[in-house]
Amino acid sequence: EVRLVESGGDLVQPGGSLRLSCAVSGLTFSSYWMHWVRQAPGKGLEWVSRIKYDGSFAEYADSVKGRFTTSRDNAKNTLYLQMDSLRVEDTAVYFCGRSVGAAVDPWGQGTLVTVSS
Amino acid sequence: QSALTQPPSASGSPGQSVTISCTGTSSDIGNYNYVSWYQHHPDKAPKLIIYEVTKRPSGVPDRFFASKSGNTASLTVSGLQPEDEAHYYCSSYAGRPNLVFGGGTKLTVL
Numbered sequence: 465e466v467r468l469v470e471s472g473g474d475l476v477q478p479g480g481s482l483r484l485s486c487a488v489s490g491l492t493f494s495s496y497w498m499h500w501v502r503q504a505p506g507k508g509l510e511w512v513s514r515i516k517y518d519g520s521f522a523e524y525a526d527s528v529k530g531r532f533t534t535s536r537d538n539a540k541n542t543l544y545l546q547m548d549s550l551r552v553e554d555t556a557v558y559f560c561g562r563s564v565g566a567a568v569d570p571w572g573q574g575t576l577v578t579v580s581s
Numbered sequence: 582q583s584a585l586t587q588p589p590s591a592s593g594s595p596g597q598s599v600t601i602s603c604t605g606t607s608s609d610i611g612n613y614n615y616v617s618w619y620q621h622h623p624d625k626a627p628k629l630i631i632y633e634v635t636k637r638p639s640g641v642p643d644r645f646f647a648s649k650s651g652n653t654a655s656l657t658v659s660g661l662q663p664e665d666e667a668h669y670y671c672s673s674y675a676g677r678p679n680l681v682f683g684g685g686t687k688l689t690v691l
Contacts, residue, residue: 468626499680508584508684509619509627509670523679559627566615566674569629569638 466490466570468560473575480550484575486543486560494518494538497563500545502556503574510556513545514563528554550579585610585671585683592689598659601686603671604652609681611652615674618647618656621685622667631656658688666690 472484486498500512513534515522522534533546543560555578561568586604593599603610603618610616618631629638631647634654644665646657654673658665671683 501680501682508587509672509682510584511672511680511682514679523677561627564629565632566613566680567617567629567632567672568619568627568680569632571619571626571628573624573626 466562468562468570468572470558470560470572470575473558473577475578475580476550477581478550478552478579480579481546481548482550482577484545484547484558484560484577486545486572488541488543488560488562491562493536493541498534498536498543499561499563499568500534500543501559501561501568501571502554503559504553504556507556509559512558515543547577550577552579555579585673585681587669587671587683587686589684590687590689592691593658593661594691595661595663597661598657599661599688600655600657601669601671601688603654603656603673603683605654605673605681606652609652609673609675610649610654612676613674614649616647616649616654617672618645618654619670619672620665620667621670627670661690663690
């Protein structure tokens with residue numbers, strides 16, 4: 465069974481930092497590009513970032529570029545999202561997911577990040 | 582890149598059919614055959630139900646049918662069942678940024 469489990473969500477003050485993790489099992493993690501997608505309260509989904517299977521390339525949405533960094537540890541089957549200079553508008557549930565062509569499948573259940581003073 | 586446009590809500594009675602639209606631009610839906618649809622029940626992981634415009638992953642019933650015309654994609658759910666009540670999101674490959682999503686449609690089974 466393929467499982468993706470996000471963790472690391474928390475309450476953080478504006479300007480602060482947080483690192484999210486996504487533990488993956490049941491698939492050959494090192495073979496797949498991976499995505500981060502978020503959902504702000506009461507809003508739709510927003511693509512955040514994706515990273516190449518070997519970690520050599522990552523790209524970001526304009527809304528997070530320069531503040532967020534995606535990385536991965538293929539030995540640990542884990543995906544990371546380092547979030548710096550957090551803003552109130554970054555408040556969201558963050559999902560990780562496997563990239564399959566231009567789709568995301570499967571997804572984790574998400575971890576909640578709240579940015580508030 | 583603007584989000585794709587979906588109606589905020591849709592509804593139908595059990596056994597009926599309902600269609601959800603997803604409107605983009607010539608930079609996303611209109612330019613690529615990479616439209617996906619996701620079903621999202623509250624507090625659960627979103628689930629891929631359609632990829633590459635019309636294809637269903639293994640295990641997704643053929644009650645879910647999708648298509649595309651120009652800059653608009655559509656998802657039809659036929660033979661509505663109570664468990665179909667969920668939020669549905671479309672997405673499209675868009676070059677840069679990589680993916681763009683719709684705002685979501687809440688499907689209510691009356």
